[in-house]
Amino acid sequence: MSDTSATMNFRRRDAADKLSGRTRYTIDRYLPGMLHAAVLRASVPSGRIASLDTSRAARMPGVRAIVTAADAPGMIGIGIADHPLFARDVIRYDGEPIAAIAADTLMQAHAALAAIDVDIEPLPMVLTMADALSPDAPLVHPDWRNYEVLLEGGARGGNVAWEATVVRGDVDAAFARPDVEIIDSSFRVGRQNHVAFEPRAVVAIYEDGRFHIETSTQVPWTIRNATARLLGVPASQVRVTVPPVGGGFGLKFDLAIEPFAALLARASGRPVRLVNSREEEMLTCLFRENAEIGIRSAVTRDGEIVGREAVVLMDCGAYGGEQIFLTTMTAHTLGGNYSLGAVRLVSRAVYTNTAPNGAFRACNGVYNTFALERHTDEIAARIGMDPLAFRRRNVLGDSDLGATGQAFEGDVLGPMLDRMDTMRDAAATPPERADGRLYGRATVVGAWFVFVGPSAATVNMNADGTATLVTSGVEIGSGSMMQALPQIVAGALGLNPDDVIVRAADTDAAGYDVGVGGGRTTVSLGSASLSAAQEVRTKLLKVASEMIEAAPEDLVMRSGRIEIAGAPGSGRAISEVATRAQARFGPVSGTGAFTGSGVPAMPGCVAGHFIDAIDIPVFAVHDCEVAVDEETGHVEVLNYRVVQDVGRALNPRAVHGQIQGGVVQGLGYALHEEVTIGSNGRVCQNGFETYRVPLALDVVPVEINLYEGAPSIGPLGTKGAGEVPILNVAAAVACAVANAIGKPTRELPLTPPRVLELLLDQGPTLSLPHIADAWTDNLVRPHGASGSN
Amino acid sequence: MGLSLTVNGDHLTSTADPITPLVDVLREEFYLTGAKPVCREGFCGACMVLVNGNPTPSCLVPVALAQGHDICTVEGLAANGGLNPMQAALEACDAVQCGMCFPGMVVSLTHLLATRPEATRDDIRAALTGNICRCTGYERIIEAALLALATK
Numbered sequence: 001m002s003d004t005s006a007t008m009n010f011r012r013r014d015a016a017d018k019l020s021g022r023t024r025y026t027i028d029r030y031l032p033g034m035l036h037a038a039v040l041r042a043s044v045p046s047g048r049i050a051s052l053d054t055s056r057a058a059r060m061p062g063v064r065a066i067v068t069a070a071d072a073p074g075m076i077g078i079g080i081a082d083h084p085l086f087a088r089d090v091i092r093y094d095g096e097p098i099a100a101i102a103a104d105t106l107m108q109a110h111a112a113l114a115a116i117d118v119d120i121e122p123l124p125m126v127l128t129m130a131d132a133l134s135p136d137a138p139l140v141h142p143d144w145r146n147y148e149v150l151l152e153g154g155a156r157g158g159n160v161a162w163e164a165t166v167v168r169g170d171v172d173a174a175f176a177r178p179d180v181e182i183i184d185s186s187f188r189v190g191r192q193n194h195v196a197f198e199p200r201a202v203v204a205i206y207e208d209g210r211f212h213i214e215t216s217t218q219v220p221w222t223i224r225n226a227t228a229r230l231l232g233v234p235a236s237q238v239r240v241t242v243p244p245v246g247g248g249f250g251l252k253f254d255l256a257i258e259p260f261a262a263l264l265a266r267a268s269g270r271p272v273r274l275v276n277s278r279e280e281e282m283l284t285c286l287f288r289e290n291a292e293i294g295i296r297s298a299v300t301r302d303g304e305i306v307g308r309e310a311v312v313l314m315d316c317g318a319y320g321g322e323q324i325f326l327t328t329m330t331a332h333t334l335g336g337n338y339s340l341g342a343v344r345l346v347s348r349a350v351y352t353n354t355a356p357n358g359a360f361r362a363c364n365g366v367y368n369t370f371a372l373e374r375h376t377d378e379i380a381a382r383i384g385m386d387p388l389a390f391r392r393r394n395v396l397g398d399s400d401l402g403a404t405g406q407a408f409e410g411d412v413l414g415p416m417l418d419r420m421d422t423m424r425d426a427a428a429t430p431p432e433r434a435d436g437r438l439y440g441r442a443t444v445v446g447a448w449f450v451f452v453g454p455s456a457a458t459v460n461m462n463a464d465g466t467a468t469l470v471t472s473g474v475e476i477g478s479g480s481m482m483q484a485l486p487q488i489v490a491g492a493l494g495l496n497p498d499d500v501i502v503r504a505a506d507t508d509a510a511g512y513d514v515g516v517g518g519g520r521t522t523v524s525l526g527s528a529s530l531s532a533a534q535e536v537r538t539k540l541l542k543v544a545s546e547m548i549e550a551a552p553e554d555l556v557m558r559s560g561r562i563e564i565a566g567a568p569g570s571g572r573a574i575s576e577v578a579t580r581a582q583a584r585f586g587p588v589s590g591t592g593a594f595t596g597s598g599v600p601a602m603p604g605c606v607a608g609h610f611i612d613a614i615d616i617p618v619f620a621v622h623d624c625e626v627a628v629d630e631e632t633g634h635v636e637v638l639n640y641r642v643v644q645d646v647g648r649a650l651n652p653r654a655v656h657g658q659i660q661g662g663v664v665q666g667l668g669y670a671l672h673e674e675v676t677i678g679s680n681g682r683v684c685q686n687g688f689e690t691y692r693v694p695l696a697l698d699v700v701p702v703e704i705n706l707y708e709g710a711p712s713i714g715p716l717g718t719k720g721a722g723e724v725p726i727l728n729v730a731a732a733v734a735c736a737v738a739n740a741i742g743k744p745t746r747e748l749p750l751t752p753p754r755v756l757e758l759l760l761d762q763g764p765t766l767s768l769p770h771i772a773d774a775w776t777d778n779l780v781r782p783h784g785a786s787g788s789n
Numbered sequence: 790m791g792l793s794l795t796v797n798g799d800h801l802t803s804t805a806d807p808i809t810p811l812v813d814v815l816r817e818e819f820y821l822t823g824a825k826p827v828c829r830e831g832f833c834g835a836c837m838v839l840v841n842g843n844p845t846p847s848c849l850v851p852v853a854l855a856q857g858h859d860i861c862t863v864e865g866l867a868a869n870g871g872l873n874p875m876q877a878a879l880e881a882c883d884a885v886q887c888g889m890c891f892p893g894m895v896v897s898l899t900h901l902l903a904t905r906p907e908a909t910r911d912d913i914r915a916a917l918t919g920n921i922c923r924c925t926g927y928e929r930i931i932e933a934a935l936l937a938l939a940t941k
Contacts, residue, residue, distance in 0.1 A: 015885040019872060197890055246887045278828050278830075477924050660925065661925045688830055696930070697917075
């Protein structure tokens with residue numbers, strides 16, 4: 001219901017201030033009387049706190065407050081509440097918080113940290129998933145049985161924090177067929193650091209008996225609720241507001257350092273600023289998790305995938321966190337691309353004595369897509385089929401079933417592959433290549449989803465003809481709050497998007513929202529905003545109908561006016577109608593709410609899943625060409641192409657910007673962003689010198705084609721477009737490199753030393769003995785059995 | 790006894806310890822929060838300022854050594870709250886995402902525009918080695934620099 005197109009390359013309103021240094025991010029907020037805080041972190045990965053004495057620190061100059069585990073009684077988590085704010089008796093990872101101090105200056109706070117007397121007795125540790133899954137492994141959480149369970153259904157046991165399974169059809173029978181080839185592949189990937197330029201940062205105030213937390217987050221309502229839970233106060237006592245956020249990428253999709261500042265603000269009665277140092281960000285960043293993957297398929301000679309099974313091990317670090325939820329995603333990232341006869345998948349989140357991992361743009365999807373697409377190439381090679389032809393034969397089409405038995409709607413991936421062919425064919429033939437390097441190309445597919453869930457919006461129609469949109473949405477840089485949302489509201493009300501004021505997130509002003517991430521902003525907040533705007537529209541048209549003496553259904557809203565359809569210039573300015581409405585009935589406003597519809601899975605298919613099927617699938621086809629230097633192992637990406645399923649692109653230029661940026665983050669992951677953990681349990685890369693993010697010299701302009709028209713429940717047919725661009729990049733690069741060098745790529749990142757090892761056949765063979773050969777032997781509890789192990 | 794600094798043409802006095810990094814004095818004493826201390830190691834370029842016209846990471850300059858030099862921060866690049874041609878080109882190209890790198894990016898590119906009017910696409914890419922962006926994948930920034938050079 002709108003008369004004005006919402007589609008345009010609307011310019012973002014925050015650019016000028018960001019370009020001039022005027023934008024005040026959380027790290028730029030300095031309040032009168034503000035104290036500076038610092039956190040004492042453990043320097044061992046596993047140990048028992050024998051004694052903790054803060055009395056000497058409390059007497060240090062400038063110290064105003066010290067808080068410890070005694071101040072934060074609660075536990076948080078996803079699925080299970082396994083995570084305290086401070087280490088209580090036990091240290092579970094290097095970097096775990098022990099105490100926090102607020103002082104007049106940051107230097108004083110750090111000096112006081114050094115005066116805390118803490119005695120830690122070392123305990124045995126498990127630093128790898130192989131160690132954690134060995135039969136006699138020390139348990140990271142010996143008391144795991146006693147934790148509060150927040151979602152029933154996940155199997156757990158020992159160092160397995162959570163296990164989610166999918167079983168559809170008779171996989172054993174499929175593998176036993178005489179007419180199939182069985183292809184077995186293993187993969188391993190490391191962690192990735194988000195390197196958001198604004199670190200986690202917070203300024204907290206305690207006023208009128210409530211906490212006001214100003215923070216750099218993607219999830220204001222999670223911060224509100226989780227802080228309250230940790231502190232043992234009612235959630236209504238916590239207010240969260242969010243200034244512009246200097247980069248998120250999923251890093252800020254979880255609670256971080258907010259409760260420390262909140263506790264210190266209450267204890268000191270002063271505003272408290274706490275900002276992570278870059279080293280803290282590098283060492284405790286809620287990384288994209290390291291993972292180990294085994295996939296096995298039974299495929300007929302003519303290319304039908306009759307059976308598939310997989311085991312995915314995800315390192316959650318010392319606490320379950322996001323990985324527990326992400327065990328759900330394997331069903332869709334391994335099982336939402338290709339038509340499968342019978343399938344069984346298990347994802348296991350595994351505790352280790354390492355820094356907890358978290359969410360990162362297309363979580364779980366990037367490595368599963370890498371593994372699946374490399375496995376797909378291995379299948380094609382085994383049965384002697386062209387890899388693109390194999391993909392075309394098997395990609396999900398209309399009514400095909402995903403792994404959990406969900407029926408997909410529409411032919412999307414097939415036409416997208418055709419479109420990629422057209423793009424590739426249209427490219428200029430490359431010049432003769434005689435530089436001695438090895439060249440390879442690959443085309444890969446990927447399946448992702450939009451993380452729907454609840455959102456709320458209010459639109460206030462102002463008498464001056466502008467509208468104010470109030471939500472809990474946060475501008476993290478993607479532009480959704482600056483572009484898509486005002487475009488949607490403006491489209492419904494016939495306004496210029498510049499006349500839609502967007503209120504920054506404040507949990508006291510707007511209703512609940514899941515957060516900005518998972519590609520959900522335009523879809524969920526957009527949907528709620530559209531509903532709110534439509535309520536305003538209905539009210540205005542009713543008043544206008546009396547003023548213009550025409551039926552509401554004959555009226556249109558466009559160019560700031562309410563007019564009789566087909567009679568431009570007739571009618572009244574929206575400001576006149578809003579003024580009249582305000583005088584007669586009071587100010588005009590509308591509210592909107594949204595949540596996902598909840599597509600069903602096949603009964604009995606899934607266990608331990610947070611969502612059984614996906615409301616909005618999102619597909620992507622990527623194509624890339626690389627050159628590999630045989631002398632050095634260096635990989636150069638020569639060109640890169642993307643066909644992305646966007647539903648409908650409201651702001652094509654903004655979507656292109658997201659794709660270029662997402663692909664480049666993926667190139668870093670594929671090629672040189674490497675995180676390693678030393679024998680002391682500490683992440684080895686503590687800054688920009690050792691963690692290599694892409695530079696301008698590393699990247700190529702991405703050639704982009706937006707695929708519109710696939711079904712979506714998103715407003716105006718939209719899907720999330722900002723998350724998915726990173727999904728297929730590691731897959732595309734790894735397949736292209738494997739094609740170039742004629743050797744299987746099984747690990748990421750493909751750093752020059754790793755590629756050189758492959759070229760020289762000197763690398764160790766990837767062996768994952770902690771993934772049992774028989775799929776069922778990997779489970780702590782048989783699929784379908786109930787109860788917690 | 791303070792340290793005398795010239796920042797964006799203003800004569801300012803700092804009471805900071807002489808070894809305090811310039812970026813902290815700019816931000817915490819003078820409330821010029823444009824420059825961002827992102828890596829504090831001179832790699833990322835988000836704290837770039839012009840010292841006597843030369844792009845310099847302000848995290849690596851002890852404030853005492855900035856005395857007697859002309860310091861220009863991102864806040865001082867354009868008159869009267871407007872945008873200089875480089876900033877205007879970045880806005881026109883919809884280059885900005887989270888924005889944290891741009892204060893430093895703009896300082897480096899403004900210098901490039903002034904000193905290397907003949908710069909090519911590859912020159913621009915090389916010139917950005919000291920300015921890292923995590924959001925954009927650089928392409929729009931390079932486009933904007935070419936646009937600014939072309940319209941200069």
